[in-house]
Amino acid sequence: MESINFEVISNVAYITLNRPAVFNSFNKPMALRLQDLLDHCKDNSEIRAIYITGNGKAFCAGQDLQEITDPNGPELSEIVSKHYNPIVERIRQIEKPVITAVNGVAAGAGANIALSGDVCVATESANFIQAFSKIGLIPDSGGTFFLPRLIGFQKASALMMLGDKISASEAEKLGMIYAFFSDEEFEEKSKAIAIKLSKMPTKGLGYTKRALNQSMRNSLTEQLALEDELQTLSGTTHDYDEGVSAFLEKRKPNFKGE
Numbered sequence: 001m002e003s004i005n006f007e008v009i010s011n012v013a014y015i016t017l018n019r020p021a022v023f024n025s026f027n028k029p030m031a032l033r034l035q036d037l038l039d040h041c042k043d044n045s046e047i048r049a050i051y052i053t054g055n056g057k058a059f060c061a062g063q064d065l066q067e068i069t070d071p072n073g074p075e076l077s078e079i080v081s082k083h084y085n086p087i088v089e090r091i092r093q094i095e096k097p098v099i100t101a102v103n104g105v106a107a108g109a110g111a112n113i114a115l116s117g118d119v120c121v122a123t124e125s126a127n128f129i130q131a132f133s134k135i136g137l138i139p140d141s142g143g144t145f146f147l148p149r150l151i152g153f154q155k156a157s158a159l160m161m162l163g164d165k166i167s168a169s170e171a172e173k174l175g176m177i178y179a180f181f182s183d184e185e186f187e188e189k190s191k192a193i194a195i196k197l198s199k200m201p202t203k204g205l206g207y208t209k210r211a212l213n214q215s216m217r218n219s220l221t222e223q224l225a226l227e228d229e230l231q232t233l234s235g236t237t238h239d240y241d242e243g244v245s246a247f248l249e250k251r252k253p254n255f256k257g258e
Helices: 028-043 076-093 109-115 131-135 143-151 153-162 168-174 186-198 202-215 220-234 238-248
Strands: 004-009 012-017 049-054 058-060 098-102 105-107 119-123 127-129 165-167 179-181
Touching: 004 028, 012 028, 012 186, 028 076, 049 058, 049 186, 058 098, 058 109, 076 109, 076 202, 098 109, 098 186, 105 109, 109 127, 109 143, 119 168, 119 186, 127 168, 131 153, 143 153, 165 168, 168 179, 179 186, 202 220, 202 238
Parallel strands: 012 049, 049 098, 058 105, 098 119, 105 127, 119 179
Antiparallel strands: 004 012, 127 165
């Protein structure tokens, strides 16, 4: 059985973590496979949005502890630096929208990979857990970077240290995720977001993502200069011309992601 299922339908790449017996926890082959798939999504111009979800009851329970306790398995330093960090960096650096659709529990690295997406949504029965403190580790996979920025320093600190389970509805109220949907509507509504984004001006969305990434470290003056630069680039795209023409002609635009 493939550890990750992959298909492309109408400009959307669907990536499904597929180790349901272990709640889609990561081992080395699965982590490297996800890296390869994200590289493919980056390089394939036909793919204009990426949708990541899990199979079964979980989105991802983080690291497979059977692997980490195997005497012949990878060391912690390798798991962080060669498995998880490259995944998070790829998600942030791909200048296409990445939707993380949390279909169940998202724990440890699984939670933080979900939070690194551009649009994170969850099913109503899902929950998020910073589980690291329960085994004496620190949050990785960008958790100490993203979570304080999403919900504030104090709340992030408490969740990381206490390891509280956060429901989808509470995550939405905190600003941790964009939205949650009923279990019955989750697949349809979350995929509708990916489909919508795949029909939008991909270059402009990519430049927006670049600006958001750099806003994490820029001063106001630097960010204003970057907005100037990226707005100029956006104005040279086909989709900008199409968007303006469609507005003036009172018709629906036909964006090509160019």
